[in-house]
């Protein structure tokens with residue numbers, strides 16, 4: 001399920017201030033006269049005001065518009081409120097932006113009918129707890145890609161469901177750029193090779209697509225079938241610690257395998273730290289042996305970090321030094337704790353700055369296309385190697 005708040009900042013202001021209700025309002029930056037419209041209320045939209053329009057232009061198309069400077073604290077407060085509601089009903093919830101969330105509801109709802117009932121319950125709770133002016137559009141489908149596409153169909157207060165059997169016909173009724181992940185530039189490039197619809201994209205030979213778009217071509221091909229395997233990643237607000245663990249497919253004494261698993265976990269933990277704007281002062285490694293006995297050890301960092309490799313190196317050092325090497329290992333876990341808000345150590349060295357800028361680009365990709373979009377070469381499994389299941 002994807003839930004997207006309608007005209008979010010404007011709705012929150014209208015909820016907070018009855019005098020703004022039913023009126024065209026535009027939420028701007030701090031200095032409202034020389035700014036752009038961050039969000040326009042439904043009334044302003046109807047008169048032609050659009051997001052990212054200059055305030056000058058907005059006043060021209062809608063002279064009666066009331067400009068209001070944004071108040072981030074107020075919006076975060078309401079976001080916190082509805083995220084709590086989502087967590088109460090969903091298996092887990094991923095906050096995608098300040099006004100959008102993905103909900104994993106595979107367990108919470110047994111079928112699509114159950115999912116619709118759940119959507120209505122959640123909407124009712126938002127109305128009761130955040131106020132009737134805070135409305136949302138909801139999309140329900142088999143994965144994140146399709147759910148997000150669904151929620152965009154009807155605004156405000158929409159509820160769109162696409163069952164697996166209808167995915168292709170639904171996609172064919174949408175435009176390429178409607179799908180999250182296909183931007184304006186990509187659309188132009190697709191048009192240039194004669195692709196205007198998802199049907200055409202589906203029929204386009206994959207090898208030609210990957211020649212034109214490299215690995216993104218695979219993603220485009222998958223998207224044309226409405227496929228998306230990216231999981232809903234639980235984002236917990238202000239956590240005390242962030243951790244991942246991984247049960248190996250079989251008990252192992254293979255150091256390479258353990259290293260690989262721990263590195264993958266470290267990268268995932270580090271990514272979540274960066275995504276939430278945290279750095280960790282402490283790392284804890286947990287090793288569970290074949291007989292379910294456990295080894296847990298932690299270490300403090302001199303400089304707090306959000307770097308995957310740093311987490312891994314420290315975790316591996318303590319884990320490998322102290323673990324009982326006679327016992328095969330069943331599970332590995334890593335937890336970053338002692339969290340504070342921050343961006344991490346700012347190095348003056350060129351090489352480290354370069355790594356950081358690479359990391360930023362990878363994070364941007366990952367935020368947009370999911371965690372599978374990049375991998376360290378050392379984590380690529382040779383064919384026929386069973387991978388582990390992670391949680």
Ligand SMILES: [Mg+2]
Pocket residue numbers: 004005006007008099
């Ligand atoms: Mg929205």
